[in-house]
Amino acid sequence: xxxxxxxxxxxxxxxxxxxxxxxxxxxxxxxxxxxxxxxxxxxxxxxxxxxxxxxxxxxxxxxxxxxxxxxxxxxxxxxxxxxxxxxxxxxxxxxxxxxxxxxxxxxxxxxxxxxxxxxxxxxxxxxxxxxxxxxxxxxxxxxxxxxxxxxxxxxxxxxxxxxxxxxxxxxxxxxxxxxxxxxxxxxxxxxxxxxxxxxxxxxxxxxxxxxxxxxxxxxxxxxxxxxxxxxxxxxxxxxxxxxxxxxxxxxxxxxxxxxxxxxxxxxxxxxxxxxxxxxxxxxxxxxxxxxxxxxxxxxxxxxxxxxxxxxxx
DNA sequence: TGCGCGCCTTGAGG
DNA sequence: ACCTCAAGGCGCG
Numbered sequence: 435x436x437x438x439x440x441x442x443x444x445x446x447x448x449x450x451x452x453x454x455x456x457x458x459x460x461x462x463x464x465x466x467x468x469x470x471x472x473x474x475x476x477x478x479x480x481x482x483x484x485x486x487x488x489x490x491x492x493x494x495x496x497x498x499x500x501x502x503x504x505x506x507x508x509x510x511x512x513x514x515x516x517x518x519x520x521x522x523x524x525x526x527x528x529x530x531x532x533x534x535x536x537x538x539x540x541x542x543x544x545x546x547x548x549x550x551x552x553x554x555x556x557x558x559x560x561x562x563x564x565x566x567x568x569x570x571x572x573x574x575x576x577x578x579x580x581x582x583x584x585x586x587x588x589x590x591x592x593x594x595x596x597x598x599x600x601x602x603x604x605x606x607x608x609x610x611x612x613x614x615x616x617x618x619x620x621x622x623x624x625x626x627x628x629x630x631x632x633x634x635x636x637x638x639x640x641x642x643x644x645x646x647x648x649x650x651x652x653x654x655x656x657x658x659x660x661x662x663x664x665x666x667x668x669x670x671x672x673x674x675x676x677x678x679x680x681x682x683x684x685x686x687x688x689x690x691x692x693x694x695x696x697x698x699x700x701x702x703x704x705x706x707x708x709x710x711x712x713x714x715x716x717x718x719x720x721x722x723x724x725x726x727x728x729x730x731x732x733x734x735x736x737x738x739x740x741x742x743x744x745x746x747x
Numbered sequence: 748t749g750c751g752c753g754c755c756t757t758g759a760g761g
Numbered sequence: 762a763c764c765t766c767a768a769g770g771c772g773c774g
Binding site for chain 1: 766767768769770771
């Protein structure tokens with residue numbers, strides 16, 4: 435039986451509410467009324483709660499899931515990259531850029547997760563021309579359908595994220611289409627097949643951590659449904675490329691409104707994509723991707739609504 | 748090679 | 762009812 439334990443960690447170093455629902459991971463859910471954040475990973479259910487100076491945590495295991503030993507604390511330290519001192523980074527970025535200083539003051543504790551590349555990759559194939567809310571429900575359906583069932587907790591069924599081999603099955607494309615995935619259904623199925631065909635196992639994805647940003651990016655771009663932006667998301671969020679800057683519509687708007695960077699038209703050309711990334715890298719290196727994610731969060735209307743909720747009652 | 752354009756699915760919000 | 766937009770990618774000219 436597991437019990438609650440805690441890791442010393444201030445909200446300035448990590449804010450669960452913003453970090454877990456700002457569109458980098460899509461399977462965390464807030465449980466009410468406990469206020470816990472819950473998800474399934476590595477064969478167990480994770481329960482987290484933010485306290486004043488600690489992150490409290492515990493894991494739940496199903497009956498036959500004591501297979502492999504799992505050090506929960508070291509997993510969480512790795513997943514949240516707690517060795518990275520976020521407070522120092524904010525100070526550094528703020529000292530180098532007044533705009534960041536002003537904008538970030540309302541968004542402390544926004545941290546890049548070190549995710550599983552498989553989940554990260556297939557989640558972000560779903561992200562194209564889509565919104566965070568719907569991406570979340572799509573990933574949820576995918577996990578319920580193809581991921582291993584772990585256990586039920588408080589009436590909710592928890593599944594691991596699907597194995598690549600499950601997503602490579604012939605029937606997956608039509609099934610995902612029926613589930614409302616649209617044109618992304620084909621990309622998911624084809625990318626899964628291609629990974630297994632050309633690289634034997636999904637371990638290949640983890641091996642990209644050892645490559646440079648440019649090399650890893652070039653590999654990812656070979657997969658269907660993965661363009662420059664999604665490749666940079668994967669590089670940043672699961673492959674340790676801290677300088678990777680995914681430029682989406684939000685980052686583009688911030689670059690234009692707050693930093694005066696704009697192209698000739700309103701479309702995001704390859705040149706503008708590189709200019710924006712280059713500008714932020716000059717400002718915020720070597721953790722430029724982390725800094726740009728803070729700016730990204732500040733532009734999310736979805737979060738601004740959520741932030742007001744607790745005060746209204 | 749680089750760029751601009753239309754198209755691709757769905758569903759929430761205006 | 763109709764439009765736009767949402768962490769875009771692809772194929773074409």
